[in-house]
Amino acid sequence: MDFDAYLDALASAAPTPGGGSAATLVGALAAALCAMVARITAGAPKHAAVHAEAAAIAADADALRAAFLALRPNDEAAFGAVVAAQQLPRGTDDERTHRTAALQHALAHAAEVPLHVAGRAAEALALAERTAELRNAHLASDVACALDFARAAFDAAAANVRVNHAYLRNAATIAEQSNRLATLAATATARERAARAIIAA
Amino acid sequence: MDFDAYLDALASAAPTPGGGSAATLVGALAAALCAMVARITAGAPKHAAVHAEAAAIAADADALRAAFLALRPNDEAAFGAVVAAQQLPRGTDDERTHRTAALQHALAHAAEVPLHVAGRAAEALALAERTAELRNAHLASDVACALDFARAAFDAAAANVRVNHAYLRNAATIAEQSNRLATLAATATARERAARAIIAA
Numbered sequence: 202m203d204f205d206a207y208l209d210a211l212a213s214a215a216p217t218p219g220g221g222s223a224a225t226l227v228g229a230l231a232a233a234l235c236a237m238v239a240r241i242t243a244g245a246p247k248h249a250a251v252h253a254e255a256a257a258i259a260a261d262a263d264a265l266r267a268a269f270l271a272l273r274p275n276d277e278a279a280f281g282a283v284v285a286a287q288q289l290p291r292g293t294d295d296e297r298t299h300r301t302a303a304l305q306h307a308l309a310h311a312a313e314v315p316l317h318v319a320g321r322a323a324e325a326l327a328l329a330e331r332t333a334e335l336r337n338a339h340l341a342s343d344v345a346c347a348l349d350f351a352r353a354a355f356d357a358a359a360a361n362v363r364v365n366h367a368y369l370r371n372a373a374t375i376a377e378q379s380n381r382l383a384t385l386a387a388t389a390t391a392r393e394r395a396a397r398a399i400i401a402a
Numbered sequence: 403m404d405f406d407a408y409l410d411a412l413a414s415a416a417p418t419p420g421g422g423s424a425a426t427l428v429g430a431l432a433a434a435l436c437a438m439v440a441r442i443t444a445g446a447p448k449h450a451a452v453h454a455e456a457a458a459i460a461a462d463a464d465a466l467r468a469a470f471l472a473l474r475p476n477d478e479a480a481f482g483a484v485v486a487a488q489q490l491p492r493g494t495d496d497e498r499t500h501r502t503a504a505l506q507h508a509l510a511h512a513a514e515v516p517l518h519v520a521g522r523a524a525e526a527l528a529l530a531e532r533t534a535e536l537r538n539a540h541l542a543s544d545v546a547c548a549l550d551f552a553r554a555a556f557d558a559a560a561a562n563v564r565v566n567h568a569y570l571r572n573a574a575t576i577a578e579q580s581n582r583l584a585t586l587a588a589t590a591t592a593r594e595r596a597a598r599a600i601i602a603a
Contacts, residue, residue: 202404204403208431214445220544220547220548227551230424233409234420236413240415343420346422349553349561350424352550357547357550360547363543364543
């Protein structure tokens, strides 16, 4: 993917890509930084005691990066479906009923995708904690950057869950998705706090 | 720039690119999101009262995005110079003296570049506040994402200033750069807080 072309599309007045899509890129940057710290540590003789864990982190980080990138088109498609539903005709009662149902269905899915991104961002924060535990002091600032990016990806994804809830009418769906988001947020905060304590030590 | 190739380079054991370089991309995403919100608002008849300001924000956001992207190679070159200085010979007293001087010079510059990135990130937070003031409620989540990304870019850049200070011996340079960073941090925090208050209202 060409980054400059992506930025042009993001900056344009076209409805997609938007903030939810961009969050997947920020999450991918966090995962790649964890992989870098793990790979450098895995190649340093003085860190021999953690080489196996460093290699495992690098592999997990590569998989997590791929997961973030795979979610980007899903986010754009889900938001595109909301825009398409909004543009359905609403001249007759039947049309209005159909449009409302289509829009509500699209909104629930458009909240579900950033919920998955938030889940991956919580995983990125947990992975950054494992990366911090490698205790490669020379790379503590890169772990800090990974934490900053993973946190931003989480918060951006969470904002995109909530914006869809503002238009969603199904209280059960809102409650269920909000509960999952709250559980992820608690995990994300705990893992970030633990990781920052390690790199500050 | 191919984003997947960049992520591969970031995730590799090569010393550059690292977190400081990645911070410029996150900052560019924040600027592009402000541009998107401004352009959509500038095209919406109901926001006619702010069309001139929206057009001005879009132009400023495009310039800020370019400034972030221009800083990326600077960050990679500055950190590369530190790595090169570290690898200078240190067999004789003269070699050690030369290596120390070269390394200290490289470290001061390697702190200066992320300080510029932090300055741009503070500008991005101020721009996000202006974007929030357009009060396009439909796009509040995109403004929130821009704030999340600009804040992460700021914090990541700040971490890269400080990591160079840990190895820098010139107390005057450290004090001068730390003062500038503290001033930028105060601006960043004030602008972010004001912007979040607007989108929460």
